Amino acid sequence: MSEDQHDNNPSAEAQTFNLMEMLRVLDPRDLEVERSVGEGLVVRSAELGQLSGVFVEPCFPVTERGMHLLLKDADGAEIGMIEDVHKLDKASRNAVEAELNEQHFIPTIIRVRDISDELHIPVWQVDTDHGERRLELKRRHDVHNMGGGRIYIRDAAGNGYLIPDISKLDPASQQLVQSNS
Template sequence: MTLDPDIPIKTAPEARSPFDLLWLDPSVMTLRRIAGLTRLTLDGDRSWLRATPARAFPISDPDHYIGFLDGLGNDIGIVRDPSELDETSRQILAEDLEVRYFVPVVQRVVSVKLEFGTVYWKLETSRGPRDIVVRNMRDNLQELSAIRVLITDIEGNRYDFPDINTLDPESLGVILRHQ
């Protein structure tokens, strides 16, 4: 992902209209843990308690463009590249993102069984082993690209299959048949 250096970074909130995005400058912004909550401080004087990070592109570019919402769900601003934050802030951001996003990435399909239109998967994922049941694959399969799919199980949890071509032929068959 290339960042556009031509967009000026505005940090003076009073100078902008409520309809402009506020680009947060990582060099003047810190995240700290206060009483179990995350406090976002800008320029050393403005701060928000209970700041929540949200990825603008959780699927296509999860590591850039992290937006922040305050406790009431109002937009604070957005960071282009969080890797420029200080060490502690990066750590807190990583923890908060880990808690907010729980979409296991499938590493291996142990077994797959199709019975009466319901698919029973036994998976090894980035979040540990899990058995899931998917009813009506067609409606619960989301094609993100030619090789990547998201599958929603019967309980509403989503599972990321990053590259279906690395799957065993049987699993690949089940997915292709419903694409």
């Protein structure tokens, strides 16, 4: 009885909507991007025409920088997604990365000099790829282990810092981070 029922019913699978249609992934070969300092990016493509004042926003700023980047117009409306910045041509890629570095600034910690506790405030002395820095955290829990050796730190002011892979740090830094997270 139930079998007949099924046969009368066309495959229900087809009726559900296609999830991936929600995304508008841009063709990297079709994109040409350059910076217009102070006004975001200028994007040229056969599909979109020429757009200026474009901003870039990463979906996964901590775990997948450079991947799944959203392009938004000046009003914040989404234009589309660049799946992988590495698939753009060299000039476009440089433009996007430079813009990204400005619009979504997360320096990388390359060395940890010291971690101390000043009146219960954890203080980190670090070298980043953007220079030396002293971080004051709100609490010890603000050092987040994101899995795969990736560590993300947010200081009391809300600035983010990244250690992409703790095992790549020098042993002294590793020791310090591990005993303070």
